[in-house]
Ligand SMILES: C[C@@H](O)[C@H](NC(=O)OP(=O)(O)OC[C@H]1O[C@@H](n2cnc3c(N)ncnc32)[C@H](O)[C@@H]1O)C(=O)O
């Protein structure tokens with residue numbers, strides 16, 4: 001099968017021919033380059049209307065020269081997300097070409113294409129995908145016929161966040177490659193002056209680092225970098241520090257996603273994925289946890305029609321074509337709306353939530369240590385004296401200064417909030433010891449298993465009540481996933497409950513490292529969003545679990561928080 005793809009969601013007018021048999025891709029692109037500022041939607045659309053027919057013509061001519069008059073079996077196009085005026089031009093071009101050639105039309109989700117090109121080129125079976133593009137930033141994982149959004153930006157896309165800074169200092173669009181070059185320069189100078197590994201030797205500027213579960217935010221860092229530039233801080237140093245913070249955040253949430261889903265493959269996509277430092281951090285992170293990492297070559301990373309044609313061919317082969325009447329474009333097309341027809345019938349087995357600290361139901365501590373996304377956890381002792389030694393290990397992918405700060409701050413926060421939550425009536429482990437020098441906590445062993453391994457409505461309803469109580473006491477958890485709740489069914493007199501549970505069913509919140517004090521409805525709503533996200537990412541039928549969770553929250557908590565949750569959930573969606 002040969003598919004002609006058309007891309008034009010924002011800046012890149014592109015056409016491609018994918019020959020599935022030879023697995024070869026010809027791409028012809030014509031970028032729009034704004035004279036000043038960022039992308040102007042109207043100018044971008046004008047560019048599309050001129051450039052799309054030209055790139056299509058070039059590809060079609062090449063295709064017919066090589067394969068003759070019936071060179072194309074289907075026409076695939078980017079349906080969204082993207083800028084409405086641009087998408088409409090692409091849609092019109094694709095419909096008319098499919099009509100002229102008398103071949104089927106395939107409507108491709110641009111973000112899923114960024115993911116699938118990585119899967120295609122790597123040969124990975126079931127990777128987690130980090131899409132790091134201009135207008136977006138999210139983690140996707142396949143579960144039960146859909147790509148679920150495991151985590152995403154709560155405000156700007158990662159490229160846009162970087163471009164915002166370069167616009168502020170008057171550099172032309174796109175800013176990403178310029179920031180990369182300036183950061184490299186800064187690191188090289190520092191390493192020449194001070195010796196040692198280049199990134200480690202360079203002096204980091206302290207910037208906001210905002211991760212909530214697997215979601216993240218760039219708005220704080222954007223204002224901080226702009227302020228630093230206004231105050232006269234060396235621009236190369238800002239570029240370097242911006243990259244170190246933003247990419248460490250992306251690497252951290254990617255590691256969480258691998259840990260939560262049990263996946264051992266990561267693919268990277270999107271324009272920002274052309275950045276060497278981002279690729280390096282992800283490769284180092286994956287290597288440390290024994291996962292495979294892959295980023296396709298640059299021509300498949302930035303917006304391009306090659307990825308549209310490749311996914312278009314898979315969709316066409318699965319019979320997933322569009323009648324013209326139903327082929328409207330969608331500027332807000334979410335990746336999790338797409339039925340993944342081309343993977344139907346695949347049985348992808350994975351252990352969601354990973355393993356247990358000591359294996360489910362074990363009552364002694366001889367079982368192996370386990371490694372979460374952040375820490376190693378070892379269990380010692382027996383019976384009611386079981387303890388957990390949790391050490392936040394150094395992450396060599398991130399700058400050593402940032403690494404030290406994060407591990408120290410989170411260890412302090414975890415010790416403090418675990419105890420305060422307990423005093424506020426939220427069951428948590430007792431904290432026996434804190435060693436800041438090694439970022440190590442000694443905690444009471446609680447619960448029988450992670451909620452992830454025992455997901456049901458009874459438990460999620462309880463988690464709702466516990467979080468509501470925590471919020472009422474002026475705290476948030478910061479990372480309330482199904483892996484950070486421990487449950488003990490109790491009540492059966494089977495001797496399996498533990499850690500002060502007695503024989504009553506109980507849920508414990510653990511892992512307060514991202515917690516803090518706050519009375520803001522917004523922060524409370526974000527906690528709920530993170531919990532629901534972890535359920536959506538892993539449960540086959542999330543809705544009843546989420547309904548029970550919200551009912552539990554509602555019975556104790558402030559009703560405003562649930563209202564705000566709807567806004568928060570919409571905020572990550574593409575505009
Ligand atoms: C919806 C669609 O239109 C949109 N496309 C898009 O954002 O273009 P993309 O090619 O994936 O990414 C462009 C972004 O990628 C950044 N970029 C390019 N090279 C870079 C580099 N070496 N380092 C960092 N960022 C880079 C640019 O600064 C720009 O913000 C998207 O995928 O979100």
Ligand SMILES: Nc1ncnc2c1ncn2[C@@H]1O[C@H](COP(=O)(O)OP(=O)(O)OP(=O)(O)O)[C@@H](O)[C@H]1O
Pocket residue numbers: 256259260355356357370371372373374375376377388390429443444445446447450483484486510511
């Ligand atoms: N106090 C405890 N009692 C019982 N089990 C625990 C306790 N603390 C941690 N565990 C077990 O160890 C796992 C990892 O612990 P924790 O979540 O604190 O570390 P982490 O590295 O931050 O993990 P992740 O980032 O994956 O959430 C938990 O999911 C749980 O199974």
Ligand SMILES: [Fe+2]
Pocket residue numbers: 110114133134270271302303
């Ligand atoms: Fe893109």
